[in-house]
Amino acid sequence: MTPAPPHGSPAAAGEEPATNTPADGPADAASGNPEHGSAGGRAGSPGGAPQRHLAHTWQEAWQLAFDCAAPIPAxxxxxxxxxxxxxxxxxxxxxxxPHYASSAMDGWAVNGSGPWILAEPGQRLAPHQASPIVTGGLIPPGAKAVLRSESGTIASDEDGLPVLQLAGSAKPGEPRNGEHIRKAAExxxxxxxxxxxxxxxxxxxxxxxxxxxxxxxxxLGKAVVRLVFTGSEVVTAGIPQPGEVRDTFGPQLAGVVEMLGGICAGETKIGDSYTEWLAALEDTDPAPGIPAAAVGKLPARSTAEQLPADVVITTGGTGRSGTDHLRRSVAELGGRLLVDGIAMRPGHPAVLAELPDGRFIIGLPGNPLAAMMALSTLGAPLLAALAHRPLPPVTEVPCGAMIEPDPGRTRLMPFRLLYGMASPAQHTGPGMMRGLAAADGVLVVPPHGVQLGELVPAFALPWGAALPDLAAAKDKPAPKRAARKPGGTSGPVDWSELLG
Structure with a gap:
């Protein structure tokens, strides 16, 4: 998996690049290369002076996440x-x-016309012999047809021996040759x-x-994805106490990964220490706790858990505080940063990295809406590329509001479609989910802002319907109405005119 060449500088994309100041700490030796998400270089050692670097524009990050990966083989x-x-x-x-001739009915396999002498099941039938058979049963050698159970009856011959005869409900000529037999290779x-x-x-x-x-x-291959949830303050049930936060990733992230074309095959919960981060990222055992001799003998639902991860998605730890260890862990493992920050909000501290073993790391911010916007920006194109899918579509929709400029940053805004226009949703702070839960898609608002009615790029949500091509519909001429017939004074009323 080889990263793609750079897609141009932020200035070339028409955006004023945002700047970030990396914290001191070990850094990827390749991070000074613009290909790897940094335009200005970074400190090469804990004691090195931090340098400013340029974040990728949203368009660059979106395209690079798609171009950096090769499809997983079939x-x-x-x-x-x-x-x-x-x-x-x-x-x-x-x-x-089918691979053998079988009966399509419960009844008797017969040879010739009746009455029939009953033979032992499974033996070759001579003319005027029959043997009981059930639906799907193997047609015995010599059988020419199947007589339905409702069309036959067991009687006794003159010697008192049982014989099969046609019942009164049998149709004339029943059974015809080949009737009620499912032929082999049919x-x-x-x-x-x-x-x-x-x-x-x-x-x-x-x-x-x-x-x-x-x-x-x-x-066709799909990416096996493992999730790493971080934060000692996160609780997974009940109402959190002050200083605690409820887990918003556990209930949703695996499902979103599946919607984006990945296979979620395991979750790990860690705290905020560097040693925990490093252990979580360097763990490549396909199935912790499963003996090697058991691999291949597990039920089908466990197969994905036996495979090494192609992508690791982490939550939190992408900032610059003392508890944010993603970049340091990637550097320690010999990896490189492909995207180190995106000039967007929410979700600007998102990270995309690649480890020497070929695994990709997607670092999502800890706030839930910011994380979902980062996952849409980096995870959606990356998982699509690995799964042999095209780059997810970005269409244009007319904006239902005026949005002020925010120089240097692309803004991702959940929106509702109202009267054919995309109106930004409320409750869309980085830590909020209410606006996204009711949204039809996400606007990609350029740094220079948007005027009312102006076309703006947008993408659909993983769980939502594809966005309608509102731009094309707006430009399409209205259909011509058919000429109305003159009203008459007699005859039936033409109600179709009321539907014009």
Whole structure:
């Protein structure tokens, strides 16, 4: 996974870059390279003088997060885990479907016309012999048809032996040759393509693959994501005391990762110490606590937990205080910063890094709305690239309010669609979630602000519907009304005119 070249300076993107002053501490040796998220260099040792650096613009960070990753190669997964995945190659039938001739009805397999002498189940039927059979049962050798249970009756012949006869409810000519027999290879022959590569797999596809003899299917890769939640003041249940905060990431972040195209395969909760941070980021064991001999023998739902992470997402620790250890931990592990701050708000201290083992680190701020905006900016394009998906679309919508300039910063504003215009939502402080919960999408407001009715870039939320192309609809000419017919004095009323 090789990072892409720089996408131009912040000034080239039309924004006045925001500046940050890094705290003292070990830094990535590559962080002085503009490719790696810093335009001015950083201190190379704990004792080095900190230097100012330029944050990426929102557009640069968005594009770089997509360009820095190569798609994860296709691999087979168990059928139960293939739902919703994209098939990487054609799937052929390994056997005929069905692979044997079977009965479509409960009744009797028969040879010739009746009455029929009853034979032992499973033996070859001679002419005028029959044997009981159930739906799906194997058609015995010599059988020519199946007589339905409601069309036959057991009687006794002149010697008192049981025989099968047609019942009074039997249809004329029943059973015809081949009737109620499901022939082998009726649905497909071995080697026939059952599902085309590139198909988005639904439950019926999985059932068809199972019928075709498959236990696993080759699917396009997705990123395995592990979550690291930080903060000793965070509580996961109940009402927090003063000085404590309720966990907002645990209930939602794994689900959002899945919506963005990742596979969430584990969560870790740590405190605020550097040793805890370092241990959480350097831990590459695919399944802590699971013996090596057990790998491969676990149930299907545990497969993802056996895989090493492709992406680690952390919450908090991206600021510059004494308890923020993300950058120091990345440097200690030999990693490099691809994005070290974004000229946006909320979410400007977001971090994107890459470790020598190929894992990506996404550092989200600790405030919930700021974190979601950072995840949308860095996580959405990165996970899309790893999952063989295109860059998420950014469309334009007419703004329903005038937004003042904020030089040097792009602002991400949740909005509601009202009367065809995007109106910024209320309750959108960095630590608030009420505005985002009711939003239809997010405006990407440029530093120079927006005038009422002006088109502004916007993107959809992972859990929301795609944004309508309101800009195109605004420019589209109104459809012409059909000419109304002159009213008459007699005959039926043409009510369609009322619907014009």
């Amino acid at each position: 691999a087979p997964v168990a059928l139960r885990e293939a739902l919703g995945r994209t098939l990487a190659a054609d799937v052929e039938a390994l056997v005929d479907l 649905e497909a022959v071995a080697g026939e393509v059952l599902i085309k590569g590139g198909t988005l797999l639904n439950p019926a596809h999985l059932a068809l693959a199972a019928l075709g003899g498959h236990d696993a299917l080759p699917v």
